[in-house]
Amino acid sequence: MDDLTGRDSTAKDSTASTAKDGTRTREVIAEAGGAEGSGGAQRDGFGGRRAGDGEVAESGEVVDSRETAHPRRRWLAGRKHRRSYSHTHFRVYKRRWFGLAQLVLLNIVVSWDWLTFAPVSTSSAEYFGVSETAINWLSTAFMFAFVTITPVTIWTLNRSPKESIIVSSVLLLLGNWIRYAGTKAQGGVYGVVMFGQILTGLAQPFVLAAPTRYSDLWFTETGRVSATALASLANPFGGALAQLINPFLGSVPNIVLYVAIISTVASIPSIFIPAAPPTPPCASASVSKEPLLPSVRHIIRSPPFYVIALTFAVYVGFFNAFSSLINQILYPYGYSEDEAGICGAVLIIVGLVTAAIMSPIFDRTHAYLGGIKVLCVLVAVSYLGFIWAPQTRGIPAPYVLAAILGASSFSLLPIALEYLVEITFPASPAVSSTIIWAGGQLLGGIFIVIMTALKDGRDVDLTRVREDGRGNGGGDRPPGNMYRALVFEGAVALAVLPFPLALGVKRFGLAHGEGRLKVDEHREGAGSGSGEGDGEEVL
Known part of the structure; x- marks a missing residue:
């Protein structure tokens, strides 16, 4: 050497x-x-x-x-x-892609588990002999489970991303097969299915909060946004697969069985991923992070953290609620479960494509703050527009708005997460990421409860809706409509908008000092004494 x-x-x-x-x-x-x-x-x-x-x-x-x-x-x-x-001596390792691929895979299946029943909520309610509100609680309980295990997630993820991934895999295996047992026993036992759903919900934070911690450990400043985007956006991609595929998988027991098999196959490779790189990938990664409790104290003293946390929690919460309820939003107006599922898939697939284009740009420019402000405006306007989209009873309005909402939400997600790590540096990314994800899941569950309560109380005539379809009128407020819920969603999304627009303004105390990117810039300015091998990619 x-x-x-x-x-x-x-x-x-x-x-x-x-x-x-x-x-x-x-x-x-x-x-x-x-x-x-x-x-x-x-x-x-x-x-x-x-x-x-x-x-x-x-x-x-x-x-x-x-x-x-x-x-x-x-x-x-x-x-x-x-x-x-x-x-x-800084190096990046090709083996980092193996761990990232596993993180992507688990985020896909855990989100698929979350929305197993939402795209077929009407059929699921009929199968279990319960109301659609009870089916909504399967999604809601999943999100609340995230919040209950947050402290354990922070501790585990702070120790090692690999340990966090393994814990998630074990919980996924247990939860999925318990759910399947619940669907087969005595023609469907709702309580057993709920227990399995809660276990899969407990699995989610261990992989959903991991991307910023993993990218900080393995990637350089020119690749962290893309790595975070890839792993984080795999979660809604799993939701898109659920929305698009589940309605075509047949009966409810078959749907749960297929998802359980996929989850099992996806969980097994977790034990083989590398735990950590032998050497740091860049200067900021070589800086010692604060221990757990000092990280928490550092974060809660940062005013910009509260703005990002509020904005992130509200918009993620509404995205989760919207994804869970999209079938019930569109169905009263004559849209079929297939059309509602395709709308949910458009929401997520367009978002993924847009994020794939935007993330490398933000990796190079690091224009996090400007991107957050522009994208938050698009998100708020999209929720506002969706108040009237179902009333058109046509395909273009809901699909176009879903595409805009998906593109802006998915592009916003990774840069908000990376900006949060930047403004809280050198606090551990495990702490800040887990806290704001927990906020998003908590509000998502609360929003589902509120929006369900705001639903029109008249029963939907399922037979008539299926026979008449979208083109036979029924008025702007048909039985079972969610107009008031959509008004609530749009109003709150718009009310939150001024907060991210104020980020970076010194007068409000929302400007942040030197962060992680500055550390990397100092290192680049100083140069590497050895020069040889610095920044190279090895196995």
């Missing part, structure tokens, strides 16, 4: 002479075998211990072991030395 110290023109004379004599070689690349180590190294995700007596930290400077013996001191030592990047 090259001696990385003799080439630094700013090194102290004593250090330079020591390196020249060959008595000490500074190695900043930790051994891969130490990636599963304990203490601070485990929190940072890189192999080996932090520097001890005579050891050298990732920054390239000698650090006394007394400075790093305690987690808090270890983090402070990282802050003290975080500007010294001249000796650090």
Whole structure:
């Protein structure tokens, strides 16, 4: 291994002479075998211990072991030395794509589990002999389960993304097969299905909150948004598959069986993914993150965090509620379950395509703040427009608005998550990401309850709706319509809009200081002392 110290023109004379004599070689690349180590190294995700007596930290400077013996001191030592990047050897590893692919796969199946019954809510209610409100509670309970396990998720994800992924896989396996048992027993036992649904809901936060933590651990500043987008947007993609495919899978037991098989196949590879890279991918990744409790204190003292958290929670909550209720929104106006399912698929597929185009652009420009403001306007206007879309009884209005809503919502999601990590740096991404996702799931469940309560109380004549279709009138407020629920959705989405528009304004105290991107810029400005191999991609 090259001696990385003799080439630094700013090194102290004593250090330079020591390196020249060959008595000490500074190695900043930790051994891969130490990636599963304990203490601070485990929190940072890189192999080996932090520097001890005579050891050298990732920054390239000698650090006394007394400075790093305690987690808090270890983090402070990282802050003290975080500007010294001249000796650090950064690499990205091809194996990161294996872990990312598994994270994508699990986010797809966990969302598919969530919306198993929503696209066929009418058929599901008939099969279990319950009301559509009870079927809505399957989606609602799934989201509330996220909130209840949030503290455990933060702790697990802060330890290791791999541990979080494995926990999710186990819960998915249990939940899916319990749901299937509930659909087959005695012609369908709703309570057993609900229990299985709650278990799958408990699985969701362990993978849904993981993308920012995983991308921070494995990716550079020019790839984090795309990695976060790929893993995060896989979740609504799973919802799109549910909306599009489930109505064609036949009976309710068959739907649950097929989803259980898919979930089982998707969960098995989790035990084989790598836990952490042997070396950091970039300068900001080599900086020690705050321990768990200091991270929480740091985050709750950040005014911009509350703005992002509120905006994110409301818009994610409405997206979840809208996805769960789209069949009930359109069905009273004569739209078939297939047409409602296609509308949900348009919402998500157009969003995925748009996000795939926009995420690399934001990776290069880092124009997070401007993107958030523009996209929030489009999201709010889309919800407002959907108040009147079902009344047209035509395909274009709901499908076009669903496309705009999907494009803006999906493009907003990854940049909001990455901007949040930026403004709360060096707090652990596991903390901020899990908190705001929990807020989105909590509000999603609450919004479903509220919007269901605002539904027109008259029973839908299913036979007449199926026979008449969309083209036979029925008025602007047919039995079972959700007009008032859509008004509530549009009004709240519009009321929240001024908050993200105020981000970055110093007068309101919503400007943020130096963040993660600045650390990477400092490193680029200083250059890498070794130069050789810096930033290369290896296996």
